[in-house]
Amino acid sequence: LKKNTRVNVLMAVALGVLLLHLYKDFVDNKDIRFHTDRRERHNQVREATKNSSYVFSWPRCQQNTSAANITGFSSLPNNIKDFLYHRHCRHFPMLLDVPDKCGGANESGDVFLLLVIKSSPANYERREVLRKTWAKERLHNGVWIRRIFISGTSGGGFEKERLNKLLEVEQREHNDILQWDFSDTFYNLTVKQILFLEWMERNCPNARFLLNGDDDVFANTGNMVEYLQSLKDNDGSKHLFTGHLIQNVGPIRSSGSKYFIPVQVQESDSYPPYCGGGGFLLSGYSASVIYNMSKSITILPIDDVYMGMCLAKAGLGPASHMGVKTAGFYVPSKNLDEYHPCFYREVLLVHRFLPAQLYLMWHRIHDPKLRCDPPKNPNTNKERNP
Ligand SMILES: *[C@@H]1O[C@H](CO)[C@@H](O)[C@H](O)[C@H]1NC(C)=O
């Protein structure tokens, strides 16, 4: 009799486990159906996404095996092959979110400048120094500056787990990271930008302006606010897209280059005008236009060029801003310190700073004792010294 009872108990447990699995399958399938429908039912879903936890469970994007049939595929570098296999993937599960970053969608118009900083998980020191310097969340000239880092994942196995943990710990303290589960590689930066724009449409649609850039730039965000406030006819609801303007260039066809784009990825030999991805300013309106256009433009793995393509499709274009120096900085003489704060006080953005240089520069340009003989910017007048 005892033995029979034990068998009964075992059977009951087995049945329980089976039911649990069936239930889980049912829930998972429902999720997948929901995501598929989503593309068609944008507006209804806007309602549903008030509970944004759905974004945490996108099904894994399947490799497109037909990509291997593209002419010359086998001779392409591995990262290009990898790109072609995943070119159609635009959704990845979200790992970290800050849905209330802008105070909720309805209130997001209170955010004047949203800093959207591309950062891969390992760049802890860069994020830390930005939090203390130009990306500090604050009220400047009466308007709010907010900060968000956008990230994928790096490495595999335990390394990936550790880096994810790092971001999780940072998130607990700072609440400033959006992370999705895709590998944070150079050729995946376009995906990162599209995912951000989708997030923005959902969580921060009325932010006035954005600075979109890298985590290794020196950005004079105070000057940016003042410049944007000076645009009397644009409160963010009109087109603005400005930075280091690049025109009349096309894909680099040499396979050794970081920017290599073979004809299998883009046949045309020209790119539309675009702004260098190190850092550019855009309005909330233009961000929305770019996102809308991106839905019908095949992904090109160079993110800044892709933004230019989206603008071109909307009949809009990027503009040039003198203060954005992502392609180098002119210092008039070898006898001058290229890191003299007077060179940096008036600019908007300069590319490539190490964390320590950045920390020091931010403090030096805000030193009330700093005196710069005019002109302060060597690039507007090359004769005078600081
Ligand atoms: C959001 O949805 C998830 C799963 O559908 C549920 O577990 C969670 O409790 C919901 N959160 C809120 C705030 O409604």
Ligand SMILES: *[C@@H]1O[C@H](CO)[C@@H](O)[C@H](O)[C@H]1NC(C)=O
């Ligand atoms: C690749 O092309 C060959 C020949 O056109 C075709 O038979 C095969 O089905 C294709 N493979 C894939 C995965 O599309």
Ligand SMILES: *[C@@H]1O[C@H](CO)[C@@H](O)[C@H](O)[C@H]1NC(C)=O
């Ligand atoms: C898969 O790749 C082939 C070859 O480039 C392409 O024609 C097809 O549209 C791709 N499929 C998807 C779903 O993107």
Ligand SMILES: *[C@@H]1O[C@H](CO)[C@@H](O)[C@H](O)[C@H]1NC(C)=O
């Ligand atoms: C946001 O605004 C819309 C339209 O005015 C309104 O229907 C909705 O209730 C608001 N949501 C919140 C959370 O206040």
Ligand SMILES: *[C@@H]1O[C@H](CO)[C@@H](O)[C@H](O)[C@H]1NC(C)=O
């Ligand atoms: C982009 O990320 C996806 C998901 O992690 C990965 O499968 C793919 O290989 C990545 N693409 C490139 C070009 O790194």
Ligand SMILES: *[C@@H]1O[C@H](CO)[C@@H](O)[C@H](O)[C@H]1NC(C)=O
């Ligand atoms: C982008 O598309 C959405 C949804 O269709 C729409 O509400 C929004 O106004 C569009 N944005 C712009 C700038 O046209």
